[in-house]
Amino acid sequence: MSAEFAPSRLYAILGDNGAGKTTLLRVLAGLTPPTRGTISMLGATNLRSICSQLGYMAHPSLLYDEMSGMENLVYFTRLYDAQSDDQRCAEVIRAVKLDPSLTRPVGQYSQGMRQRMSLARALLNDPKILLLDEPFSNVDLRSAREMVSLLAGLRDSGKTIFVVTHQASLLEGAADEFVWMEAGQIVSRTPDLRPPDTRSETP
Amino acid sequence: MSTLASLTRATLAKDLRLEWRSKDAINSMLFFSLLVVVIFSFSFDPTAEESRRIAGGLVWVAFLFAAVVALNQTWARELRNQVLDAYRVSPAPPNALFLAKVIGNFIFVTVLQALMTPLFIVFYNLRALGPAYQLPIVAALGTWALVVNGTFFAAMSLRTRSREIMLPLLLFPISIPALLAMVEATGAILTGEFSAKFWIVLLAAYDVVFTIASLFLFGFVLQAE
Numbered sequence: 060m061s062a063e064f065a066p067s068r069l070y071a072i073l074g075d076n077g078a079g080k081t082t083l084l085r086v087l088a089g090l091t092p093p094t095r096g097t098i099s100m101l102g103a104t105n106l107r108s109i110c111s112q113l114g115y116m117a118h119p120s121l122l123y124d125e126m127s128g129m130e131n132l133v134y135f136t137r138l139y140d141a142q143s144d145d146q147r148c149a150e151v152i153r154a155v156k157l158d159p160s161l162t163r164p165v166g167q168y169s170q171g172m173r174q175r176m177s178l179a180r181a182l183l184n185d186p187k188i189l190l191l192d193e194p195f196s197n198v199d200l201r202s203a204r205e206m207v208s209l210l211a212g213l214r215d216s217g218k219t220i221f222v223v224t225h226q227a228s229l230l231e232g233a234a235d236e237f238v239w240m241e242a243g244q245i246v247s248r249t250p251d252l253r254p255p256d257t258r259s260e261t262p
Numbered sequence: 263m264s265t266l267a268s269l270t271r272a273t274l275a276k277d278l279r280l281e282w283r284s285k286d287a288i289n290s291m292l293f294f295s296l297l298v299v300v301i302f303s304f305s306f307d308p309t310a311e312e313s314r315r316i317a318g319g320l321v322w323v324a325f326l327f328a329a330v331v332a333l334n335q336t337w338a339r340e341l342r343n344q345v346l347d348a349y350r351v352s353p354a355p356p357n358a359l360f361l362a363k364v365i366g367n368f369i370f371v372t373v374l375q376a377l378m379t380p381l382f383i384v385f386y387n388l389r390a391l392g393p394a395y396q397l398p399i400v401a402a403l404g405t406w407a408l409v410v411n412g413t414f415f416a417a418m419s420l421r422t423r424s425r426e427i428m429l430p431l432l433l434f435p436i437s438i439p440a441l442l443a444m445v446e447a448t449g450a451i452l453t454g455e456f457s458a459k460f461w462i463v464l465l466a467a468y469d470v471v472f473t474i475a476s477l478f479l480f481g482f483v484l485q486a487e
Contacts, residue, residue, distance in 0.1 A: 090351060
């Protein structure tokens with residue numbers, strides 16, 4: 060695969076199951092090494108050197124079920140900064156429309172709340188690049204739309220965002236580009252949601 | 263160095279909090295050790311002189327198997343919800359995670375030892391005929407040897423399909439020199455028949471070598487896919 064992505068844009072990565080969308084995100088996050096070739100992000104080919112500028116949200120929550128959302132975020136801030144910043148944690152929790160004073164453990168959250176807390180964790184270090192794997196799965200429509208407008212706002216503030224999703228229609232009007240994947244390859248990049256094989260048929 | 267220390271502290275505090283809330287490791291460790299003490303006390307005459315000779319082996323068998331339970335739990339909670347990936351994508355030094363896990367396991371096993379030692383003394387009628395002050399030194403060095411290797415190999419077997427079987431398979435052979443030293447030193451102190459100093463020095467050297475090697479290699483283990 061060979062591709063270039065411009066900064067400050069929101070990319071929706073689409074494709075069937077097994078198309079390689081999650082693998083692409085994991086490679087960009089530096090979690091899975093590419094089988095061959097190199098990746099250059101923010102001018103660096105060593106992804107370890109820029110990991111503090113990446114935000115990664117996986118399909119699982121990447122949160123400890125036994126701790127509250129705030130406790131989780133306070134711990135994760137420490138991974139980026141020697142001093143934990145409770146104010147920053149509360150700010151990102153509020154940004155995803157959750158309550159920072161919620162004391163119940165994440166394990167008792169609904170799936171939608173867990174997804175939003177997981178997004179809050181990815182935003183914690185104010186990353187320049189956001190890699191989001193299925194952020195809207197199990198999230199109710201209203202909350203999903205709120206998440207989309209949050210992402211659009213982040214893009215407008217200069218962040219580059221990659222969203223892997225099966226609910227592409229949510230990103231219509233918000234995403235700058237729809238990237239279609241098949242068998243580990245990018246088969247098409249379109250400015251709107253119409254799949255590549257139907258574009259020529261449209262009058 | 264201050265980042266390493268502060269992150270180690272934060273990760274250790276998080277692990278202790280998780281264990282306090284779930285009690286996954288400590289409950290299974292306690293139950294397992296209690297079982298060993300009771301079953302072995304049925305098999306041997308607790309008043310016999312022989313029990314003092316074999317006590318070193320018995321005590322460490324109980325603690326070794328109990329430690330394996332804790333070691334498996336340590337990483338299992340990092341695999342739930344793939345939380346380990348959140349650490350891997352962060353700029354946090356891998357050794358902070360490793361040291362926190364080792365210290366956490368050291369605390370769990372030490373708590374277990376503190377709870378089980380009175381039972382061993384009662385069930386096996388134990389009294390040290392040698393220098394008893396050396397026993398805590400052997401316990402601390404022996405426990406460190408177990409948990410430093412155990413934490414490292416548990417991380418190595420993390421992504422294997424049957425990691426709970428893999429851990430003892432990897433850990434026990436490499437721990438043989440440490441196990442020998444622990445058992446011999448404990449036996450020497452309890453019977454008072456010979457000096458435990460050689461075995462204590464061997465244990466200390468083992469701890470230093472394996473701690474340095476594990477710290478050096480853990481980064482590769484953590485980032486391996």
